[in-house]
Amino acid sequence: MDERELLLLGMLKAQSQHGYQINEVIEQNLGHMTDMKKPTAYALLERLAAAGYVEMRAEHAGARPQRKVYSITPRGEQRFYELLRRQLADAAPLLVAGDIGLMFLDALPLEEAVTLLCARQRKVAERIASYEQAPAHDLGMGVDLALEHALALMRADHAWLESALARLKGMAPVEK
Amino acid sequence: MDERELLLLGMLKAQSQHGYQINEVIEQNLGHMTDMKKPTAYALLERLAAAGYVEMRAEHAGARPQRKVYSITPRGEQRFYELLRRQLADAAPLLVAGDIGLMFLDALPLEEAVTLLCARQRKVAERIASYEQAPAHDLGMGVDLALEHALALMRADHAWLESALARLKGMAPVEK
DNA sequence: GGGCGCATGTAATGAGTTACATGATTGA
């Protein structure tokens, strides 16, 4: 949750924006980094405004619907740096949901387990490919770093699956 | 959420248990795999019972407090296999909270960024060490697989930090 | 009899998602 706050503050620090804009950037450019949904972002922006971290000014200027442009406040900048420092120094526990499945792998016949993990590996490969051709940086070099980090983890995941599959296949045909 | 259901069903498939027992195993042996808290587990068990996936029978046998022993039902086993297959074949999006921080790294002076990432790397190293001396397997070989997988990812994380730090340090002293 | 371990929860709170609602403008 903190990371979503950091994301919004960071985006507003780079440039004042209205909610729709923010949601567009998230959907189109940052889909790899967060899965925050639109209503969540709108609600968070309101909470940030209530906390005094951002300011809202209505703007039904020339354009069509009235929009609410948010800008970061000095207190918001402080908050941004606080969250940023905390998150950079912190190592998230890194719980992968799929690991629970791995735990019970031996409940299935080896052959099927291999098939399923192959499918998983294929999906990981696809995701890697989609990250690799990500649409260049928009918000500075940090985004590249983050993307690279995500890629490194996914490649490790793929490699681990490779070795696990090799081992599983190795023990499969013994019992026949 | 599905993975928590899978975890409980898997544990009950291996052996009928009461809630307290399950929570103990989770706290003591599976702390690396899930962060589910006690009240959550109790509530989930009730939901599973309501759904007909597990059966509950009260047992105020010899021992002290009355306990509720849960056993998996045939429908529960079906559900278990369904969830297991889905999760084995599925590649979770793998969103790491810390990546958001990385995105805004350039908002800090290089030197400080390096210090903070060093701290993060240290924490990752500690976590790796704690996983490495994990208390052997309890629930079959699958647990070892899952642990190994988690370790592989953490080692990749550590290695990536190493290379990123090297690069950052390389560009630091230019501007002085 | 006082504290610890066993065993089960409840209540309050908050965060997030999905699906839906609303209304204005622009282009075909």
Added chain:
DNA sequence: TCAATCATGTAACTCATTACATGCGCCC
């Protein structure tokens, strides 16, 4: 005029967490 896009949400629901509550038995 109809659909798409812009722009903002609300309502209902689910899930999870935290902090607290309860009560029994065992051991010192």
